Amino acid sequence: MKHTIAVIVENKPAVLTRIAGLFSRRSFNIDSLSVGATDNPEYSRMTITVHGDEDVLEQVIKQLSKLINVIRVSEIEPGEAVERELAMIKVNADKDSRSEILQIVNIFRAKIVDVSARSMIIEVTGDEEKIEAIVALLRQFGIKEMARTGKVSMVRGMRVIKA
Amino acid sequence: MPAHKMTGAQAVLECLKREEVDVVFGLPGGVLLPLYDAIYQSDIRHILVRHEQGAAHMADGYARATGKVGVCIATSGPGATNLVTGIANAYMDSVPMVAITGQVNTWLIGKDAFQEADITGITLPITKHNYLLRSAKEISRVFREAFYIARSGRPGPVLIDLPRDVTVEEVEFTWPEVNLPGYHPSFKAHEMQIKKAAKALMEAERPVIYVGGGVKYANAHRELTDLAIKINAPVTTTLMGVGCFPEDHHLSLGMLGMHGTKYANYAIQESDLILAVGARFDDRVTGKIASFAPKAKIVHIDVDPAEIGKNVRVDIPVVGDAKNALAALLKELRPKQKGEWNDRIESWKKDHPMKYIPDMNIIKPQFVIEKLCELAPDAIITTEVGQNQMWAAQFFVHKDPSKFISSGGLGTMGYGFPAAIGAKMGRPDSEVIDIAGDGSFLMNSQELATAVVNDIPVKVAILNNGCLGMVRQWQELFFEKRYSATILGRTSPDFVKLAEAYGAVGLRATKPTEVEPVIRAALATDRPTIMDFIVNPAEKVSPMVPAGATLSEILELEWCDEAQTCHLEKIYADARKEVFGEEGS
Numbered sequence: 001m002k003h004t005i006a007v008i009v010e011n012k013p014a015v016l017t018r019i020a021g022l023f024s025r026r027s028f029n030i031d032s033l034s035v036g037a038t039d040n041p042e043y044s045r046m047t048i049t050v051h052g053d054e055d056v057l058e059q060v061i062k063q064l065s066k067l068i069n070v071i072r073v074s075e076i077e078p079g080e081a082v083e084r085e086l087a088m089i090k091v092n093a094d095k096d097s098r099s100e101i102l103q104i105v106n107i108f109r110a111k112i113v114d115v116s117a118r119s120m121i122i123e124v125t126g127d128e129e130k131i132e133a134i135v136a137l138l139r140q141f142g143i144k145e146m147a148r149t150g151k152v153s154m155v156r157g158m159r160v161i162k163a
Numbered sequence: 164m165p166a167h168k169m170t171g172a173q174a175v176l177e178c179l180k181r182e183e184v185d186v187v188f189g190l191p192g193g194v195l196l197p198l199y200d201a202i203y204q205s206d207i208r209h210i211l212v213r214h215e216q217g218a219a220h221m222a223d224g225y226a227r228a229t230g231k232v233g234v235c236i237a238t239s240g241p242g243a244t245n246l247v248t249g250i251a252n253a254y255m256d257s258v259p260m261v262a263i264t265g266q267v268n269t270w271l272i273g274k275d276a277f278q279e280a281d282i283t284g285i286t287l288p289i290t291k292h293n294y295l296l297r298s299a300k301e302i303s304r305v306f307r308e309a310f311y312i313a314r315s316g317r318p319g320p321v322l323i324d325l326p327r328d329v330t331v332e333e334v335e336f337t338w339p340e341v342n343l344p345g346y347h348p349s350f351k352a353h354e355m356q357i358k359k360a361a362k363a364l365m366e367a368e369r370p371v372i373y374v375g376g377g378v379k380y381a382n383a384h385r386e387l388t389d390l391a392i393k394i395n396a397p398v399t400t401t402l403m404g405v406g407c408f409p410e411d412h413h414l415s416l417g418m419l420g421m422h423g424t425k426y427a428n429y430a431i432q433e434s435d436l437i438l439a440v441g442a443r444f445d446d447r448v449t450g451k452i453a454s455f456a457p458k459a460k461i462v463h464i465d466v467d468p469a470e471i472g473k474n475v476r477v478d479i480p481v482v483g484d485a486k487n488a489l490a491a492l493l494k495e496l497r498p499k500q501k502g503e504w505n506d507r508i509e510s511w512k513k514d515h516p517m518k519y520i521p522d523m524n525i526i527k528p529q530f531v532i533e534k535l536c537e538l539a540p541d542a543i544i545t546t547e548v549g550q551n552q553m554w555a556a557q558f559f560v561h562k563d564p565s566k567f568i569s570s571g572g573l574g575t576m577g578y579g580f581p582a583a584i585g586a587k588m589g590r591p592d593s594e595v596i597d598i599a600g601d602g603s604f605l606m607n608s609q610e611l612a613t614a615v616v617n618d619i620p621v622k623v624a625i626l627n628n629g630c631l632g633m634v635r636q637w638q639e640l641f642f643e644k645r646y647s648a649t650i651l652g653r654t655s656p657d658f659v660k661l662a663e664a665y666g667a668v669g670l671r672a673t674k675p676t677e678v679e680p681v682i683r684a685a686l687a688t689d690r691p692t693i694m695d696f697i698v699n700p701a702e703k704v705s706p707m708v709p710a711g712a713t714l715s716e717i718l719e720l721e722w723c724d725e726a727q728t729c730h731l732e733k734i735y736a737d738a739r740k741e742v743f744g745e746e747g748s
Contacts, residue, residue, distance in 0.1 A: 013295070014283065014284075014287075014295075017284070017287065018287060021287050021288055022288075055472065058472060059469065059472075062468050062469035065469075066467070066469055067292075067345070068291075068292040068312060068345055068346050069345055070345050071345045163344065
């Protein structure tokens with residue numbers, strides 16, 4: 001069972017280490033972790049995907065909350081939130097395959113951000129399933145390199161997760 | 164008041180003064196020269212240790228004996244890493260401590276400078292929080308936060324890493340209020356949950372109160388005692404909770420778990436309601452977790468929300484400080500008379516008392532503990548780890564939680580002696596006795612120098628069985644008596660001579676009749692003293708729940724195996740002969 005949690009942390013040195021260390025020493029499994037600034041420069045926001053049952057999720061939330069630099073921990077239910085991830089995929093692309101790749105890119109509303117004689121970089125944004133789907137389709141051309149940001153997530157409507 | 168300028172080192176001392184620190188335990192080093200110069204010029208008492216691990220355990224023992232925050236200091240690199248065991252020990256047992264470490268100059272950090280160690284990185288998993296200072300301006304805020312974090316909520320150690328240049332930088336001293344947006348320790352329990360807990364307690368037919376160190380740290384043992392008596396509920400404690408309920412009271416079940424009493428373990432397994440207070444359902448307490456207290460509803464009071472539901476399912480969680488929660492609960496409860504449950508417990512107590520087989524010729528370790536209890540009933544007892552620790556918990560009648568000091572969670576051999584020194588510094592009017600083993604004591608015996616030089620008259624009772632007894636016991640029971648690396652042989656050192664070499668008093672008892680005179684002599688002197696009790700090496704800690712078994716499967720190991728005694732004594736004699744020749748045997 002996968003769970004997404006948003007963690008608001010103080011923007012201080014070693015906070016990421018504290019959180020990563022907590023996950024490893026308590027044997028919690030992280031699927032993805034992304035971190036970035038919030039509207040307030042004193043705080044950062046992490047989006048962490050963990051898998052485990054409800055008891056594990058409860059422990060993850062409680063143990064994270066104990067860290068002094070952690071301001072807030074909230075679970076985000078997948079149904080109530082917008083979830084996005086960005087991936088860049090470098091594929092083999094010559095003049096024979098280029099137009100076919102272009103079609104796939106258009107269907108997924110992805111972007112081509114770099115072209116060379118024998119390769120292309122495709123930028124795609126979306127939820128996990130969408131990215132998995134385009135990756136699966138591009139695999140036939142040969143994926144040379146891939147970089148993904150990990151998921152960020154925001155609850156729809158008026159509910160706000162911030163410090 | 165106009166702010167006045169001072170160095171970072173002086174600011175540190177000013178912070179310690181404002182936090183009402185009267186004693187620190189430490190050992191200097193290159194990067195700490197400015198700080199130690201400030202200590203030299205201040206009126207704070209500094210106890211120079213002989214190994215930094217000793218400093219950490221002394222701060223720990225001081226904290227447990229007084230309830231105040233213990234402070235230890237070590238230099239960068241090896242000094243700091245030598246504190247690590249002591250910090251981990253304090254973390255596992257939730258002891259309020261501030262550890263101050265020196266660090267290389269900020270511009271050298273990360274360059275593998277001389278005596279550099281990433282101590283904030285190293286101690287990340289074993290501190291409640293830690294800090295690496297970058298500027299003297301941060302000193303007062305960080306120290307104030309550190310003491311607040313260390314003592315509030317669930318207490319724990321906080322480390323402050325102090326680069327050398329920060330201690331010489333000039334700063335205007337300020338004393339800002341603590342402002343920690345991410346730290347909100349819970350104190351007051353939720354009223355609804357208290358009502359639910361009270362209802363469950365009133366309805367229960369077979370309640371057991373299970374008490375851990377949280378009651379000690381919250382200073383809630385009086386509330387606990389009142390509550391137990393009001394509803395006539397039996398009380399069992401963990402090792403950390405020893406003394407929270409008077410053990411001579413008829414409702415006391417003593418300790419539970421692996422080496423707990425049979426009746427405590429039976430009561431837990433038969434109970435229909437467990438009120439857990441400030442305890443964390445450790446594996447040494449629960450035995451096989453799947454069959455722990457199968458018939459019981461569990462009410463769990465803890466100041467740390469993460470402890471609730473961590474190891475067992477909890478029916479009624481109560482997050483809050485034990486003192487507040489128990490006081491609130493007490494008000495909700497109506498008095499309850501004794502019933503059938505109390506009778507059952509009385510009959511278990513009668514049928515399965517804690518016992519051992521006395522011996523006229525060889526000193527039994529349990530006998531030493533009983534004599535200590537008889538002759539020094541009000542002493543603060545610290546312990547090392549292993550058999551000595553379990554016997555000290557089982558056979559001394561504990562009545563005061565601040566008078567039993569033991570390394571529970573981490574199980575640190577070498578803890579008891581420096582902890583005794585720390586406890587004695589905090590409570591100089593109390594007799595302080597470290598109940599030790601010959602294995603454990605050697606792990607920090609260098610602190611004899613600290614005790615002698617600073618005139619800190621602690622007493623050490625070594626139960627000298629010539630082996631690493633607890634491990635040997637397991638080898639006897641589960642590894643067909645193959646004593647792999649557990650025989651010390653009473654070959655070296657001679658503890659009496661060791662004591663004398665340091666300028667302490669050394670006493671020895673080899674026969675049961677010598678035990679009382681030795682204890683009396685030790686209690687009569689005002690100098691640090693070692694009592695070397697030559698005890699039966701074959702004695703085992705009993706009863707025992709084998710690892711992974713259910714609590715009710717507790718075994719009695721009380722038989723006295725004379726052949727084992729002879730066998731071990733022969734091994735020791737052979738070892739002595741090999742080292743010293745014929746005259747040594």
